[in-house]
Amino acid sequence: MSNRVPVVILWAGLLGAAIPGKQVLSAESITPPPTAAEALTRPLTRLKQQLERQELTMGSKVYLRIFKLPERLELWIESRGRFRLFKGYPICCYAGFLGPKLAEGDQQSPEGFYQVRLDQLNPHSRYHLAFDIGYPNLYDTIHGRQGSQIMIHGRCSSRGCFAMGDAAMEEIYCLVQAALQQGQRSVAVHIFPFVPSPANLKKFKRSFWSSFWQSQQPMYDFFESNRQVPQVSVIQGSYTLDQPPPAHLSQLGQHIPKEQQPWLTNAEAPDESTSSAPPMSTAKPSAR
Template identity: 45%
Template sequence: MSRLPKRSAFRALLITAALFALGAAAVVTLPRWLPLLPDGDRALIKFERSQRQMRWSFGLPMPGEPDLSRLPERLEKAHLKEGSPILVRIFKSEFELELWMQRDGVFHRFATYPICRWSGRIGPKFREGDVQAPEGFYTVNSSALNPNSRWYRSFNLGYPNAFDRAHGRTGSLIMVHGGCASIGCFAMTNAQMQEIWQLVTAALQGGQKRFQVQVYPFRMSSDRMARYASSPNAGFWNNLKAGNDLFEASGLAPKVSVCGGEYRFEAGERGAAGADPIDDKCAGEAAKS
């Protein structure tokens, strides 16, 4: 589990203590220029982890959390129905999980849930035991759901997928779950996970075979990508950005496959739920020949 240096941890605790003294609604904001510094993103992630862990310890909601007590009203206001197909997007650096729901054949963002904790750094997961949360495109079906999880309900992302296996990556049991503790997973508060679980199970029971989960290191803006142009992960992230851009331009779940060790994306179709499994198409074609 990643930890702050002792001095930085003490400062973060003091700041967070002040936060709670001001009340649960208060939010500590760091300077906007911090991520622009060398290792600024890593410092910001460490700070967020300490702040959110303290909130969890005191039983306080995460910053920016939707009103979880008013799910029916929020659905009605958004003209969305429980049981409609869903799609999930995760942004590690921003600590955000978005849940999108389909209306009139197009996905609309319904809620953004602040992630309580994820482990590791931005970048892909490589091997079992590296405590790294993965990045990529995954699909989840009903067999991946665990209502009796020790972390208050969970669903398995399905890591490693065909892309991960093509790169020799290893690991297992990478989940989205409650409990605000993570060794490679994405941990929500229990209250958030209850709402996510309700919408996930309703969608699968309503006929969606699988739902797509897109996991990104950060929001894939051109400016952010330019900052990481020299990163060893730049090629991988550019590959992910192609899928991100397709979805953001249309609100349609992209068709995703793997070939030659890369994700391949095609424009989605109106009304499609993004339920197709993500397979290595080149390997399948080679086996047939």
């Protein structure tokens, strides 16, 4: 006679029978992912309350500023001609290290000055909600940098994008979309490795990218001083801060031929609602 204890297969347990102390999941208890409509309406009440407390308005012009260190996205909203900080969001995940993106698939998030237009928004992204930042821009293209579909999106994984998490992305997306729908031609997205203060630039002066980071400092300083989004052009392969016209000429500029207006560096007069170089990308929303 065998002394082995027969093995009993508990089919009921495998089929999800109730076990004391454990929750049994059924098809009805699993929450499906939200639809785009749900994701875009869920934060509205909360946003309106927060905006009212700060005396800001949904649909006002928006500016986004990203610092890889300390992993922060700032969302600024215009009020009475100057931008005010609405909220700082922690970046859940970005790819790579300090320094710009150079090539497709290099697992690196970009740095520089970008624009988001209405046709770059994607409410049906696999990453909850997303918008393409417009990489590569003119500067990137001149320097041979390649890549595509670089987004700010939800979730918390990145192969070159900036992942903000779903709750934060819902707020960011709604405010950007509202501003664009209310007439802002594009939303500036300025991406810095860190705050380009003299102390930080000195700290990283031995980096290969030191001169590139120094070229970003005038744009950062302009916004800090004026709380207005700087106009940025690309001249001879370098980012350049467009200086506003002298005050006594600001009303006369429209009557002076463009070639005689030294304060204009673009082919067209800067649009007040834009905030970086001229349209630099034809990127369209993707499945990301």
